[in-house]
Amino acid sequence: MKPGHFGSAFMRSWILYAVALICAFLIKPAQDFVEARSMQRGPEPDLLFFNSPKLIKKMAMGYDRLVADFYWMRTIQYYGRREEAAKRRIRYKNLPALLDITTTLDPQLLDAYRAGSYFLSEPDPIGAGQPMEAIKLLDKGIRANPGEWRLYFEKGFAYYIYLSNFKTAGEVWLSASRLSGAPPWMESLAAASLSKGGAMDVAAYLWQRQYKESPRAEVRENAGNYLVSLQVAKDLWTLEILAEKFRAKNDSWPGSIRELLPTQGRYNSADPLGTPYLYDPQTGTFKLNPESKVRYLKIPDSYKQEFRLMFNE
Numbered sequence: 001m002k003p004g005h006f007g008s009a010f011m012r013s014w015i016l017y018a019v020a021l022i023c024a025f026l027i028k029p030a031q032d033f034v035e036a037r038s039m040q041r042g043p044e045p046d047l048l049f050f051n052s053p054k055l056i057k058k059m060a061m062g063y064d065r066l067v068a069d070f071y072w073m074r075t076i077q078y079y080g081r082r083e084e085a086a087k088r089r090i091r092y093k094n095l096p097a098l099l100d101i102t103t104t105l106d107p108q109l110l111d112a113y114r115a116g117s118y119f120l121s122e123p124d125p126i127g128a129g130q131p132m133e134a135i136k137l138l139d140k141g142i143r144a145n146p147g148e149w150r151l152y153f154e155k156g157f158a159y160y161i162y163l164s165n166f167k168t169a170g171e172v173w174l175s176a177s178r179l180s181g182a183p184p185w186m187e188s189l190a191a192a193s194l195s196k197g198g199a200m201d202v203a204a205y206l207w208q209r210q211y212k213e214s215p216r217a218e219v220r221e222n223a224g225n226y227l228v229s230l231q232v233a234k235d236l237w238t239l240e241i242l243a244e245k246f247r248a249k250n251d252s253w254p255g256s257i258r259e260l261l262p263t264q265g266r267y268n269s270a271d272p273l274g275t276p277y278l279y280d281p282q283t284g285t286f287k288l289n290p291e292s293k294v295r296y297l298k299i300p301d302s303y304k305q306e307f308r309l310m311f312n313e
Helices: 005-041 053-059 065-081 082-087 095-105 110-121 131-146 150-162 164-179 185-195 199-214 217-250 301-313
Strands: 279-280 286-287
Touching: 005 185, 053 065, 053 095, 065 095, 065 301, 095 110, 095 131, 095 150, 110 131, 110 150, 110 217, 131 150, 150 164, 150 199, 150 286, 164 185, 199 217, 199 301, 217 301
Parallel strands: none
Antiparallel strands: 279 286
């Protein structure tokens, strides 16, 4: 070997390494730049110029996980910018593509599957309202991580909460219960879902599990809001039923909540954060006070029917 040959070869190797690393780092800034320029030219701020997972994987030049982290951060930012989302023709049009890119680059990035399924499933304006896309994403995660019971839990969650498909949800959870490391409550959850009984209680339990299990703060916050909203719904339904019974007995609606509930006992006249419910004595209806700090999320009407049946038993 000629003198200096080894040194020059070593230098060329490091130069190639540095160029590859720089290229990997530039993928996201380049896309951001192109998209920023395109936003200035038109009203649609939701263009994604590099949307092929295979192409981006080639562009990553072996730094797949590093670039996956960039795309996961981009996905979170894309989801979290609510003011920008409101300007798009389709609020979260690029979520499926961004999540597909992220998980293709790093198939073991469990947070992207779990939180991503929530981003996709939640109805507008919180999420994309595409639960089937969420299930598609989770199936991809399960193929790459077949022993990860949490992905099965999220898949059953999507079927149960967003599609009201209790049978399929139960079957998914039953499969998960047989995995090594799956918690014992998974089997009982599957049984409850397959029996189609107590849908409201199962939903509450699911929100509690998501509140405890989710790796992301925004998902836990949303689950907490659903739990509080469910309590508010139960309170209002209870007050309505009591008012109806009062009217049946006295031939008139109660004049106030105090007349309906003369003593503070087993029923709530205020929301979980302490703001009193509003009552209309002309119609006998109750509602959440506009001054309440509760972030109320819609509870399915079917739960109200189930609650009334249970209350009157």
